[in-house]
Amino acid sequence: MPNTIDWLHQPYWMTMGPLLTLVVTAFLVMVLELIFRNGDRRWLTGISMLGTLVALGVALGHFNAQPSQALNTVVIDAFSSVFSVLILITVFLVLLFTLDYKGSNRLAAEHTYLLLFAAVGALAMATAVDLVTLYVGLELLSIASYVLVAVRRKSTHSVEGGIKYMLMGALGSAVLLYGISFIYGISGTTNLMSLSAVAVTMYTTYPAITVLGFVLMLFGMGFKLSLVPFHMWTPDAYAGAPSAISSFLATLSKSAAFAMLLRMLLFIFNGVADKVFFWAGILAAITMVVGNFIALPQRNMKRLLAFSSVAQAGYILVPFALIGASTVQDWPSLFDSISFYLFAYTFMTVGAFAVVHIVSEQKHTLDSDALIGLYHRSPWLAVALSIFMLSLAGMPLTAGFLGKFYIFSNTVQLHTPWLGIVLFATSVVSFYYYLGWLRKVFQHNPEEERVAVPISLPMNTLVALCVVLTLVLGLVPATLLHPLLNAHWVY
């Protein structure tokens, strides 16, 4: 029985630093929200942002730390640090976004700590190495997200989006859990380290069950990642939720789900990668094709961004498929591609949702015709939206182009050119709808009197931050690539 002092000095407090900081902040905000019932309570968001920044500082400090683990459950390695930093930056941006909701437009005050709890779940997904913890983290994120989508409970759009997301999400969890149960059955452990040690034995003894487990886990996560054909909830949930929550769903829950999928599949199926990972390639190809083509006729701005996020998830799934065609030496380069693309995707998507939010609040419609003449109403927003759209489409000199370029060069290096060709061809299709918006933005609308678009300070800051980060990643990619290249990826 260790005495109290030893217990307090255990290194695992530091290992779980970002997670614990965020948990404490979330509970603090929850209690404060209960005590102070009146007035403008946006200062609670301020406290949440402060807590997120502290957690971000701790996570950044982990970058150069020795890999370590706590209780066989939570680890620090480059993988967890990179994804923790991404998740915390995203939470910060989304909290900044929610500051814009005030007065009659305000969200129920619960959204602040629900966002934090969702972020705690996301951090657990990025740092845990035990299937139980990963599953609980995933559910914490999902259940908080269902409530967040339906946060406007008097609006049919919002609640209906929430209900569809909840049904599909729960279905996905059940499929994932069924797959996990088989993997547990043929290995007898839920710890990913032990699982990676028995991966090859597992496959040689029970090949069919291993493949079944892989497919069920991939499909279960496919619901959360809105991969085709599990994507039908995506446009409804994104369009029904307030824009800040849509941007949260599009970025944070996707980054966390990708982190969890990568960690699970790598540890459990590392020895037999060449036999199972082609399933991810098929799913990626279908997702890229369907996501891009279905986005073409969309007129609702948030539905279009939803389908664009479906297509983007397809691009990010390509390196997963390549794991099967590669050796262990190639894996760091694949991780680099995945995390670089996720960073770039996060900044441009949050930025795009922010601009859509400002425009639709002024025009009271989500139809993309609201963008007509935006350049004459607000040149700054027009230029920012152009940068986000060009980056999402993958124009050179933007972060999106570099992300796609790295993934494309991976496909060529690893002799899977057909995936690269699908990626390239579907990106060309996506130019049609991304540039369609730009045409409207710079179009002249003679009938309209030029009312300048009102932009609040938080939104100005948010758009500026996203523009700067997208440009920095596009023009000086080494700022992110350098730390990624030097990372020791897996514990």
Add this chain to the structure above:
Amino acid sequence: MTGLGGPLFPIPTGSLLALGALLFCIGLFGALTRKNLIIVLVSIELMLNAANINLVTFSRLGVNPSLSGQVFSLFTITVAAAEIAVGLALLLAIFRLRRSSEVQDLNVHKW
């Protein structure tokens, strides 16, 4: 069979897994075809319970029997309860707005 004491009469692992698979398929079929939201939620519960049956079976009769399967199923039961609580809350919210709990009435989002 070690440590935990043998069963009163032996049940083959295969039958338990078949029960799990059957429950999972019934649940999936129900979740995809039923029209009433409450039945859909019940079907999803069935699927989660199929996974629980698998976990408990494997923790007793699996390749390497261990307790973590049973612990895992306790976590799943708790999480499923939370999920269904949120599900029923959302169902109440939509019922207040639309006076209906049928799937086909969830139609305000247009293509």
